[in-house]
Amino acid sequence: MSNIGSNADGLTASPSGACCAPLASVSLDPAAAADMAKMFKAMGDPVRLRLLSLIAAHPEGEVCVCDLTDLFDVAPPTISYHLKLLREAGLVDHERRGTWVYYRPMRDRLYRLSALLAAPDLTGIPK
């Protein structure tokens, strides 16, 4: 973070000069990368990815935690811990209604990640 200028799009133009290739054109700047990485990291655990998938796949658009715990081989506190990480990564939202707690996917954030991966240059800007 010194000779690299960035803009509001979270992109960075790399400096030229190297051993064998011209320049790195445009790519994610460190700040944007950190935010994206947090989301990817949250999905980087099999239990959390399955949790996210189950939440996103639910026809009602939300899932009660009580419906999730039985599907895994880990104890309820562990499920709670993973859901917390998914929340902190901004991938799911939650709401308490009565005794139960319901989780919803945050689709705008998921689409943003999808767009990042769909862009040939991984800049987050498709097309």
Place this chain on the structure above:
Amino acid sequence: MSNIGSNADGLTASPSGACCAPLASVSLDPAAAADMAKMFKAMGDPVRLRLLSLIAAHPEGEVCVCDLTDLFDVAPPTISYHLKLLREAGLVDHERRGTWVYYRPMRDRLYRLSALLAAPDLTGIPK
């Protein structure tokens, strides 16, 4: 993994019965989740995500390691370590030509992840 039947698509039909909602319809099965999670995990580190972005964004379609090391605040062995993880996750490919080593993105795998996130139910099957 017991009462959950899966098929070749990497999807799982969940059993019914729960406290407050019907059933979890269809979602990633544990095996598919593990494979996907490995890729997401590889992108879950800021250094690795930036590396991947730099590699994917390069106009030549490939990048010399020598062009990458200077862009980060970590020592060369650390860059090498991160590139190895990206390789093992199947996100990049590499080839040695003379003294230098070049890395290329594996776009089919990246598109697959993109499709997973684009699907409203995170099944990996868009539409």
Place this chain on the structure above:
DNA sequence: CCTCTATATTGACCTCCATCTAAGTTTGGA
């Protein structure tokens, strides 16, 4: 060959993470 350069591997270190048990909190009902 010998050596220099470019990467990779090894080993050590320390932090972070996934998991559990046990205890706390919130809510609804007897």
Place this chain on the structure above:
DNA sequence: TCCAAACTTAGATGGAGGTCAATATAGAGG
């Protein structure tokens, strides 16, 4: 008011992960 159910939080622990310095390997060039 008291208890039980549904989560969540706290504390502990074993293991995985990121980093570096030191060493190894692979080519290119003399």
